Amino acid sequence: MQTSKPNATPASALSYDVSDADFEAAVIERSMQVPVLLDCWAPWCGPCKSLKPILEKLAEAYGGQFVLAKLNSDECPGVAQALQLRSIPHVFLLKDGQVVDQFTGALPESQVRAFLDKHVKPQVSPVDQLREQAAADPEQAEALLRQALALQPGHVEVTLDLADRVIARGALDDALALLERVAAGSRNDRHAALLKRIELARNRPQGDPQDLARRIAANAKDFEARFALAALQVFEGDFNAAFDQLLEVVLRDKAEWREKARLQLIEWFDVCGDAAAVSRGRRYLGMYLN
Numbered sequence: 001m002q003t004s005k006p007n008a009t010p011a012s013a014l015s016y017d018v019s020d021a022d023f024e025a026a027v028i029e030r031s032m033q034v035p036v037l038l039d040c041w042a043p044w045c046g047p048c049k050s051l052k053p054i055l056e057k058l059a060e061a062y063g064g065q066f067v068l069a070k071l072n073s074d075e076c077p078g079v080a081q082a083l084q085l086r087s088i089p090h091v092f093l094l095k096d097g098q099v100v101d102q103f104t105g106a107l108p109e110s111q112v113r114a115f116l117d118k119h120v121k122p123q124v125s126p127v128d129q130l131r132e133q134a135a136a137d138p139e140q141a142e143a144l145l146r147q148a149l150a151l152q153p154g155h156v157e158v159t160l161d162l163a164d165r166v167i168a169r170g171a172l173d174d175a176l177a178l179l180e181r182v183a184a185g186s187r188n189d190r191h192a193a194l195l196k197r198i199e200l201a202r203n204r205p206q207g208d209p210q211d212l213a214r215r216i217a218a219n220a221k222d223f224e225a226r227f228a229l230a231a232l233q234v235f236e237g238d239f240n241a242a243f244d245q246l247l248e249v250v251l252r253d254k255a256e257w258r259e260k261a262r263l264q265l266i267e268w269f270d271v272c273g274d275a276a277a278v279s280r281g282r283r284y285l286g287m288y289l290n
Helices: 022-030 046-061 077-082 109-117 125-138 141-151 156-168 173-180 188-202 209-218 223-235 237-253 256-271 275-289
Strands: 015-018 036-041 067-072 090-095 099-106
Touching: 015 046, 015 109, 015 156, 015 209, 022 036, 022 090, 036 046, 036 256, 046 067, 125 156, 125 256, 156 173, 156 188, 156 256, 173 188, 188 223, 188 256, 209 223, 223 237, 223 256, 223 275, 256 275
Parallel strands: 015 067, 036 067
Antiparallel strands: 036 090, 090 099
C-alpha cells in the first residue's frame, strides 16, 4: 500500500498550512531562504481566530519579507510536542532553521508589527518612498510629491500632501484644483481641513496687527483684541502665535470668553498643518482647563 505524499507548499505562497509530514520542508528548510512566522493554533481557540486574520494581512503587507506557516496543533501532535506547546495561539519566528523570537496570545496588529519589525521590514512602494523623502526634504517636497502622483495618479494621500505644500506657499487656486481632483467618496477629514485652510487664507480679517498688539500690552484682558490678532495670525499662517493668544484668553477668563476661545482653538487645531504646534496647543489647553 502506497502512502500519499503531502502536497508541496508552493514556493511563492506567503501564507500556507503545514502538518507533521511536511513541517521539516515547509518550515525548517524554508526558513533558510526567508523568515518563517509559525502560527500554532486550534479550531476551538477563540484568540487564535482573532489573531489569524491579522497575521495573514501582515504576510501580504510585508510583501514576501516573511512567510506565514499555520499549524493546527490538534492535528499535528508531533510538532506540538517538539515545540513544547503549553498554550495557544503561540507564534514562533524562524530564521536559518532556528527559532529567533516568539510570542503567545492574540496581540493587536500594532504589537505584531512591532514584533516583526525587530527582524524584518515591510517593503516600501516607490510612492511611499517619495512621500518619505518629501517629508524629510521640505525644499524638494513639492517636486517629489509630483513625481509620486505621476507614478500613481489619483493617490489620495499624495494629493493631500501636495495640496498642503501648495497652500503653504500661497498658491491657493492651485491647491483648490488639487483638492477638487479627489473623488467625492475618498474625501476625508484631512481634505475638509485643507479646504478650510484655503478659506481662512482667502479672507483677511479686519484690524491692524500693531494696533491690536498695543491694545493687548495695555490691557492683557482685552480679549476682543486677542481674538482679532489671532485671526490675523492664522491668516498669515502663524498658528503657533494665534494659539498663544487664545490660550491666554482661556487662562485669564473663567466664563464666556474662555469657552469661545476653547471652541475656536479646537476648530483651528483641525485645520493647522503643523503637527507640533497642534500638539503643543492641545497640551496647554488641557492644562489650562484643569
